[in-house]
Amino acid sequence: LAKTTQPISMDSYEGQEVNITCSHNNIATNDYITWYQQFPSQGPRFIIQGYKTKVTNEVASLFIPADRKSSTLSLPRVSLSDTAVYYCLVGAYSGGGADGLTFGKGTHLIIQP
């Protein structure tokens, strides 16, 4: 399983762009990178997934450099409601199973007024 490293916590302010970087030096060729968001007392929720370059959806962007050893989740113009824990996962999904299902401790993002 590819191991990931991300900051334990981050602070920002409303209206700012927030970038959370995840390191995954041992990523395998078949691995995808997936980010989840978790609010208190709730299960995690899928945000975005990518394999290489850049992926954007209505919530966030995911930047992946050519070597794929890291990835950056970008949240544009955050609000107080973006305060949550963000998890970076790396793994292959074609076969299911336990690959890519190690959540780690995540990054606790705190947004202030």
Added chain:
Amino acid sequence: DAGITQSPRHKVTETGTPVTLRCHQTENHRYMYWYRQDPGHGLRLIHYSYGVKDTDKGEVSDGYSVSRSKTEDFLLTLESATSSQTSVYFCAISEPLAAANTGELFFGEGSRLTVL
């Protein structure tokens, strides 16, 4: 939202008693998972299932057993609960081989278990 129901949502029990948590899904997804979440540890995989009667261990499986007799239900059993098993337990489902699927995990609302 994915149709995932966990029961009970809250339970207090005593050390040494058996406990069963149930996860019920209405999505017909093949894969089901049990995680536990503790402060400072994030989410850790306990067991998962890749089909009826097909299960495998995760990273923290000691003290837990699972069963899946039908697609929609995945049971997590603590044969003899200990205080170290006090935690919030999350069930998740996925369907990795669906067309254009991302392998996305859908989570239940969690079951808070306290072992005294």
